[in-house]
Amino acid sequence: MSTFDNPFDPARRLRSGCPCGQHASAEEHDAAMQLACAAPQDEAKRYEGVVASAVMRAVFPKEIQRRAFLKSVGASAALGVLSQFFPIKMATEVFAQGAGKLEKTDLKVGFIPITCATPIIMADPLGFYQKQGLKVDVVKTAGWAVIRDKTINKEYDAAHMLAPMPIAISLGLGSTPIPYTVPAIENINGQGITLAMKHKDRRDPKDWKGFKLAVPFDYSMHNYLLRYYLAEHGIDPDTDIQIRSVPPPEMVANLRADNIDGFLAPDNICQRAIYDGVGFMHLLSKEIWDGHPCCSFAASREFITTSPNSFAALTRAIVDATAYASKPENRKSIAEAIAPAAYLNAPPVVLEQVLTGTYADGLGNIKVDPKRVEFDPFPWQSFAVWMMTQMQRWGQIKGDVDYKGVAEQIYLAADTGKVMKEMGLTPPASAYKSFQVMGKTFDPEKPKEYLASFKIKKAT
Numbered sequence: 001m002s003t004f005d006n007p008f009d010p011a012r013r014l015r016s017g018c019p020c021g022q023h024a025s026a027e028e029h030d031a032a033m034q035l036a037c038a039a040p041q042d043e044a045k046r047y048e049g050v051v052a053s054a055v056m057r058a059v060f061p062k063e064i065q066r067r068a069f070l071k072s073v074g075a076s077a078a079l080g081v082l083s084q085f086f087p088i089k090m091a092t093e094v095f096a097q098g099a100g101k102l103e104k105t106d107l108k109v110g111f112i113p114i115t116c117a118t119p120i121i122m123a124d125p126l127g128f129y130q131k132q133g134l135k136v137d138v139v140k141t142a143g144w145a146v147i148r149d150k151t152i153n154k155e156y157d158a159a160h161m162l163a164p165m166p167i168a169i170s171l172g173l174g175s176t177p178i179p180y181t182v183p184a185i186e187n188i189n190g191q192g193i194t195l196a197m198k199h200k201d202r203r204d205p206k207d208w209k210g211f212k213l214a215v216p217f218d219y220s221m222h223n224y225l226l227r228y229y230l231a232e233h234g235i236d237p238d239t240d241i242q243i244r245s246v247p248p249p250e251m252v253a254n255l256r257a258d259n260i261d262g263f264l265a266p267d268n269i270c271q272r273a274i275y276d277g278v279g280f281m282h283l284l285s286k287e288i289w290d291g292h293p294c295c296s297f298a299a300s301r302e303f304i305t306t307s308p309n310s311f312a313a314l315t316r317a318i319v320d321a322t323a324y325a326s327k328p329e330n331r332k333s334i335a336e337a338i339a340p341a342a343y344l345n346a347p348p349v350v351l352e353q354v355l356t357g358t359y360a361d362g363l364g365n366i367k368v369d370p371k372r373v374e375f376d377p378f379p380w381q382s383f384a385v386w387m388m389t390q391m392q393r394w395g396q397i398k399g400d401v402d403y404k405g406v407a408e409q410i411y412l413a414a415d416t417g418k419v420m421k422e423m424g425l426t427p428p429a430s431a432y433k434s435f436q437v438m439g440k441t442f443d444p445e446k447p448k449e450y451l452a453s454f455k456i457k458k459a460t
Contacts, residue, residue: 100309102133104157107314110141110150111160112216113344114248114266115354116187116295119375120160121343122334123321131320132313140343143247144217151300152178157307158299158314160186164387166298166410168219173396179301182379182411183315183419184322186295190354190373191222191285192270193229195262196255200280200363205233214246214254214263224390225288226264231456232438238394238458255279266294267354267373268346273362275350280362284372289437291374293383315419319377323425326375331355379416381407381431382444389442389451395458403447 111117121138123129129136141147144162151159152175166180167173195202202208208230215222227237237243246254248269254260256278263269264285273279285292297318304311324330335351338344344351353359357372384407391397408431417427432444442450451457 100312102310102313103307104310105133106135106137107157107310108137108139108155109158109160109314110139110147110156112144112147112248112266112295113140113346114295115268115338115344115351115373116190116266117160117344118325118334118338118355119184119186119318119321119377120297121338122325123317125337126321126324128317128320128324129314132317134310134313134317136314136317138343142249144220148175151298152176157303158297158311161296161298162217162220162222163293163296163383164219164221164224164391165217166296167384167387167391167406168396170406170410171397173219173391180298180410181301181304182296182298182384183311183416184297184318184377185293185379185383186297186322186375186377188291188293188374188376189284189286189371190267190294191225191264192267193226193262193264193282193285194255194270194273194279194362195282196258196260196279197277197362199261203282205230205235208235208261209240211261212242212244212259214244214251214260214265216248216251216265217245219391219396221285221292221294221387222264222266224387224394225285225292227394228390228437229264229288231454234456236456252276252278268344268350271350271354271359272346274360275347277362281359281367284369286369286371289435290371291435292437293380296379297377312419315416316423319416319419319423319425322375322377323423328356328370377416377420378428379411379413379431380428380433381411381413382433382435382442384411385432385444385447386435386437386442389447392451393454393457401447403444 109120111120124136124138139156141150141159144165147156147159147161148165148169150156151161152169161182163182163185166182169175169178169180171177213226215226217223223243226243230237230241235241244260246260246263248266251260251263251265251269252273255263255273256276262279262282270279270281274281285294297315299311299314325334332352332355335348335355339346339348339351354373357370358366358368359372361367381404385403388397388401388403388406392401411431413427413431417431420427434441434443436442440453
């Protein structure tokens with residue numbers, strides 16, 4: 001049987017001999033049937049046949065078993081059964097695409113100086129970009145709006161963004177709608193609610209009416225988690241308090257100047273406020289939702305389309321750096337590497353407390369939580385669905401939302417899974433999973449019911 005023949009045809013043989021069983025040899029069969037054999041519909045079908053043939057050979061080493069299996073379940077069902085045990089579609093794409101020549105080798109990637117950007121930054125000094133044939137200029141940037149604008153204006157090829165930002169940009173929230181993508185999540189957890197020292201005896205959120213609290217950006221997990229936390233305690237975030245957008249590098253100065261009462265911010269900002277003696281850790285964001293996404297690695301769909309090989313190489317470098325950062329034994333060396341002014345411009349001891357999870361809370365206690373920040377690149381599409389429920393909840397988007405359609409256009413779980421497999425990592429079997437936020441279960445199959453369950457919301 002030819003490598004390109006249909007492996008789900010029980011009348012054909014996978015190995016030597018006549019494919020249809022009516023001729024003494026494959027050569028004789030080919031001579032008789034050449035004009036009758038249909039050509040593959042396209043390249044993709046041809047490659048799919050190659051992969052499927054290889055799978056069938058591995059699963060059914062004996063011809064009689066393969067034929068019996070196909071006759072009993074039929075070709076269509078056979079493909080479905082095999083796909084449960086082997087990602088035929090994914091393997092087909094890998095086979096079809098190959099490595100390819102880089103369309104662009106000099107790239108610019110913007111980042112905000114916070115520990116969430118660790119994989120993007122670390123890929124530079126660790127040589128992961130160079131390993132992929134890339135020369136990447138990682139550019140420290142002042143705030144999220146600047147990151148968004150520079151990326152939209154193509155000054156950056158890709159960027160460190162808050163996980164909801166590519167969804168907002170794609171939907172045209174706060175900017176011109178441009179199709180954006182998330183090949184990888186930068187980090188999970190790694191944020192906290194920090195309050196000014198004067199509030200150390202006001203730990204019950206019910207007592208926070210009139211507070212001025214800061215988040216880094218309107219379209220951020222910080223905004224959604226803070227609103228969620230307050231609403232669960234009966235505080236309406238739109239009427240009982242003020243929420244301001246403040247760039248992370250300016251948050252500690254605003255807390256010191258008494259312009260704000262606290263913030264839900266990324267690290268290392270929380271730990272820097274404690275280090276400077278102006279704030280204390282009220283709680284880690286993982287105490288609201290353990291395992292929540294925060295920042296992402298994002299690129300426009302145009303960049304992916306025009307420079308697919310460069311994009312793939314960049315994604316491999318980011319995923320590789322994320323895998324390195326996820327190992328606890330590497331955290332101390334990472335703290336030293338990202339501390340210089342060109343990157344985070346922060347005391348190494350502050351970064352080490354964040355990355356190792358052994359930290360001072362500002363109230364005289366030393367706490368230990370190795371999962372204070374974690375690094376997991378997989379862009380769960382259920383994360384995107386949850387973010388859209390919160391965008392709706394607080395009036396950022398209105399009307400019906402095609403949750404899964406949007407999530408699957410932006411959060412490139414299949415592509416990241418392919419890269420992870422190429423690198424010897426194991427991606428999840430599905431891009432959707434349930435999780436709990438403050439004890440409430442989120443089912444990605446029922447986003448409308450989830451949204452309707454909240455008492456405090458703008459959405460009607």
